[in-house]
Amino acid sequence: MLVLVNTNTMQPPIAPVGLEYVAAAAHEAGIAVRVIDLGLADDPAATLETGLAGCDPVLVGLSFRNADDCFWPSAQWFVADLRDIVDRVRRYCDAPICVGGVAFSIFRRPVLDRVGADFGIVGDGEQALVRLYRVITGQGPLEGVPGLIWRRKDHWHENDPAWPLSPKVGTHRDLVDNATYFARGGQIGFETKRGCDRGCVYCADPLAKGRTLRLRDPDEVADEVESLLRQGVDVLHTCDAEFNIPYTHAVAICEAFERRGLGDRLRWYAYLAVVPFDAALAAA
Numbered sequence: 001m002l003v004l005v006n007t008n009t010m011q012p013p014i015a016p017v018g019l020e021y022v023a024a025a026a027h028e029a030g031i032a033v034r035v036i037d038l039g040l041a042d043d044p045a046a047t048l049e050t051g052l053a054g055c056d057p058v059l060v061g062l063s064f065r066n067a068d069d070c071f072w073p074s075a076q077w078f079v080a081d082l083r084d085i086v087d088r089v090r091r092y093c094d095a096p097i098c099v100g101g102v103a104f105s106i107f108r109r110p111v112l113d114r115v116g117a118d119f120g121i122v123g124d125g126e127q128a129l130v131r132l133y134r135v136i137t138g139q140g141p142l143e144g145v146p147g148l149i150w151r152r153k154d155h156w157h158e159n160d161p162a163w164p165l166s167p168k169v170g171t172h173r174d175l176v177d178n179a180t181y182f183a184r185g186g187q188i189g190f191e192t193k194r195g196c197d198r199g200c201v202y203c204a205d206p207l208a209k210g211r212t213l214r215l216r217d218p219d220e221v222a223d224e225v226e227s228l229l230r231q232g233v234d235v236l237h238t239c240d241a242e243f244n245i246p247y248t249h250a251v252a253i254c255e256a257f258e259r260r261g262l263g264d265r266l267r268w269y270a271y272l273a274v275v276p277f278d279a280a281l282a283a284a
């Protein structure tokens, strides 16, 4: 069994879309998956203990979305909390622990050094975590796991991330309790693409998602949005770089939504660059 733990307990809550995509990929690959969502837990420590009790996982994956809260008055830093979660997981099971997620992909080795996990995955986690699971169960070498950071003797070794040009993710969105996140005022996200080819000096997005624009199939994005609508989730936020880059993909996404008649049933928010933006995109 693969256990995936959402370690993000910030409030208001953010539904763990990346973890859900990884869970869907593992499920699709025939791996039994258990999600332990600390973001919805009243008592995260107890939820972690209960979730790990008696399941004897092959691998535990920890998603790490935020290294800090990006808010000067509170200045919360979450690496120490992640260290605490790693220690607790080791108390309850012997499985190797792998950290992934956006914050991990940005800070990588300093995070691994501080939290004491066995592995980390930089970039897209869907295929990588499935490959790592296979390696741990005796199929293939660690060198074949995209984006994997692992120890070779006393040194960390880093495999190149895969950055697939057409990311494929699960569209059912039924492995995380998105409806409860929504009811609690949380943000529910979806992706229309990954990566960014711009060079804004203040931005970490290209570190976490690559420097190439990698576009999803617009109809698969619409399938995913319809899945969330069926759960009563009708306000969404894109987890992308600027939506209107590239312009043609933005129009294609809007047209896919329009073909399904989603326009009147859905409100969604996106980051946009000032240009390109014109009447045709506004109308779409």
Ligand code: SF4
Residues within 6 Å of the ligand: 196, 197, 198, 199, 200, 203, 204, 205, 206, 240, 241, 242
């Ligand atoms: S365009 Fe947006 S996502 Fe891309 S580098 Fe600039 S700020 Fe980051």
